[in-house]
Each structure stands twice: as C-alpha cells, then as structure tokens.
Amino acid sequence: MTATIRDLRPGDPGDAASVVRVRRAALPFLITTTAGVAFEAESANPAARHRLLVAENEHGLAIGTAQVGLAYDSPEPGHSYVNAYVDPAHRGLGAGTALLRAAEEYLAAEGALDVYAWVLDEPGHRAFAERHGYRPSRSAHFLRLDLASGTLPPYPDTLPAGVELRPGSDFSGDPHPLYEADAEVSADEPGDLPVDLDDYEDWLRTVWHDPLLDKRLTTVVLVDGAVAAFTAACTDGAGRYGSAMTGTLRAHRGRGLAKLAKTDSLHRALAAGCTEAFTGNDAGNEPMLAVNRWFGYEICATETRYAKKLETTR
Numbered sequence: 001m002t003a004t005i006r007d008l009r010p011g012d013p014g015d016a017a018s019v020v021r022v023r024r025a026a027l028p029f030l031i032t033t034t035a036g037v038a039f040e041a042e043s044a045n046p047a048a049r050h051r052l053l054v055a056e057n058e059h060g061l062a063i064g065t066a067q068v069g070l071a072y073d074s075p076e077p078g079h080s081y082v083n084a085y086v087d088p089a090h091r092g093l094g095a096g097t098a099l100l101r102a103a104e105e106y107l108a109a110e111g112a113l114d115v116y117a118w119v120l121d122e123p124g125h126r127a128f129a130e131r132h133g134y135r136p137s138r139s140a141h142f143l144r145l146d147l148a149s150g151t152l153p154p155y156p157d158t159l160p161a162g163v164e165l166r167p168g169s170d171f172s173g174d175p176h177p178l179y180e181a182d183a184e185v186s187a188d189e190p191g192d193l194p195v196d197l198d199d200y201e202d203w204l205r206t207v208w209h210d211p212l213l214d215k216r217l218t219t220v221v222l223v224d225g226a227v228a229a230f231t232a233a234c235t236d237g238a239g240r241y242g243s244a245m246t247g248t249l250r251a252h253r254g255r256g257l258a259k260l261a262k263t264d265s266l267h268r269a270l271a272a273g274c275t276e277a278f279t280g281n282d283a284g285n286e287p288m289l290a291v292n293r294w295f296g297y298e299i300c301a302t303e304t305r306y307a308k309k310l311e312t313t314r
Helices: 013-026 034-043 095-109 123-131 176-188 200-208 257-271 286-295
Strands: 004-007 051-056 062-070 079-086 114-120 135-146 163-167 219-223 226-235 240-248 276-282 298-309
Touching (some): 004 095, 062 095, 079 095, 114 123, 176 240, 240 257
Antiparallel strands (some): 062 079, 135 298, 226 240
C-alpha cells in the first residue's frame, strides 16, 4: 500500500482533529489540540515555509502526519526539519517513507542543505531513520509526573527578599519582558540547532498567541520587579499539562528560581484540575533533569535527533 500525501486542509476542524489523533497515538507525551494544529498551520512565519503533511490510506483515513519547514530562527542558514508521526496501528504500510520522501523533496527545493528529525529511541524507529540515510546526534527525554498522586513538594514557607511570583496572564498588556527572557534562555538551550529570537512581532504571533499556551498557569519570577525566571505552561483542556520552556536569566542562575517557578505553576495546575504533567529535557541538561527529578518526574520515553544532508534542487 502506498500512502497518499497531501497538505492539511485549512479551516477544516475534522482534518486538524485527524492530525491530533495521529500525534497522540504516535507520541502520547505531546500536548496537542485541534485548535493548536489549526494555529500552527495558520500562524507560521512565512520564512519557515512550514507545511503540515497528512498521509492517507486507500480509504481516505489519516494514518500519518509530518511537520516540515526551514529553521528560519537559526542564525546558521540551510537547516530544516521534518517530524513525522505514523499511527502505530498503521505502521509498516509505507506512510512514513512517503512522508519523508515528500518532505525531503520539498525542503531541497526550498534550498535546505540538511534536515533534522526527532526519532523515538527504539530499535524499529532508529532502524527506519538509518535506512533512509539519517545519522544520530543528541538525545532528549520525555518525562511524566502524576499530579493526582499528591506528592508535589510544598510551597516554600517564605520567598527570598525581593522575589515575587506572578502568572503569565499579568503580562497580557505588555508581554515584551517575557519575550526578552525567552530570547535569552532559548539562546542558551542545548541542542543541535542554535536559536536566535530577534523578532518580537513573530514571537507574539507564534508563541504568545498560541492557544496551547496557558497564561494563567504560566509562572513568572520577578526579582526586584524585573523578570528573572519563568516556566511556560501548555494545557489541552483534558487534564494534561506540559512545560513548554523553563529557564532563568543568566544573572540569576544558581538561586533555585526555576524550581520556584515550577513549584508555583504545578500547584496551580493541580488546583485547576490537571492530573498529568509532561516535560522534555535534553539528555545532557543535568541541572534541569535534577530539578524535574526533585518534583518526581520520571523518564517515560527518549528521542534521538537524527540529521541528513540534502542536495538542493534550486
């Protein structure tokens, strides 16, 4: 069976729901919603040349999907990405191969020199990537915390002098301080592709207005009135909470502020009815892994970043 590859149908909630179904089946640690998929398709920066591909079987059922585009926010040109997901019930039927072929042809035509893909660190997934010419790089872990277990560490009795906790929603009138914090933290995040967040309007459009971002459960740590640390929360409205980014500005690191931000956010998530919390960490980011172990997070899966050189067709 050869899968048929097409683009996501804009404005079709049913099509977006099919992408969510496949993503949840293939990678249940992701926080994903129909609104989030529609937003991803509609709000991507034009420079990303972003596409959401759908693989259909002969009955018109969506059995796979892929995110494809250029790493436009990297200061190094020529990088691109493809993250493909196939419903486990329909693996081995050619959908993954068809998605990769379509993605690589498109990216090469857009001038990409190489392509990066996250691959589950399991024998079958690794073998598939390597058969298609991909080579492994660094790894990252998915971690899960049972919020309903009642084992969250308590709030500290007092906050350090000059420290204040605020929800992200308090910055709705002027989120620029959070943009500046995100830009600094993202630049220091370990990974294969460096990130340079230098466009505030793009950040507003693609990050701040993302419907997955739960500003009420996002926590910002202020020190003497200025942003010092934060944890950004994503929720799916079905009891699942995800940490999109947790970080501390360079001048304030080593003071436990990231742990304080997560403590506040997780307690408020529990009070809001969330029952599961997920996060992801680079396998070499031992400081953040230690923080998450302290909360009780456990590794539930590992991904490896794979890369492949492309021959541009431009």
